[in-house]
Amino acid sequence: MTHPTTPRICPNCDGHASAAITLGGRDHHGHLRTITAHCPACHGTGTRPVRTREGARA
Incomplete structure (x- = not known):
């Protein structure tokens, strides 16, 4: 299952x-x-990158 890639505020x-x-x-x-x-x-972009957790379990 893919995670959303929309940037966070x-x-x-x-x-x-x-x-x-x-x-x-x-x-x-x-x-x-x-x-x-x-x-x-x-x-100045207003968004933060989505964090990915390496090795995290679902």
């Missing part, structure tokens, strides 16, 4: 892996200055 960010953070103020064109912060656990 990252437990650290709950799938919301990237966030835009405003730095405050605007540039000379009037745009908000933002940076993108990524989840350090999943590197």
Whole structure:
């Protein structure tokens, strides 16, 4: 029997892996200055790989 291969949601960010953070103020064109912060656990993907257990019994 095969196991599901769907990726699991990252437990650290709950799938919301990237966030835009405003730095405050605007540039000379009037745009908000933002940076993108990524989840350090999943590197911005929002998913974690499915773990396989070697030698585990069914």
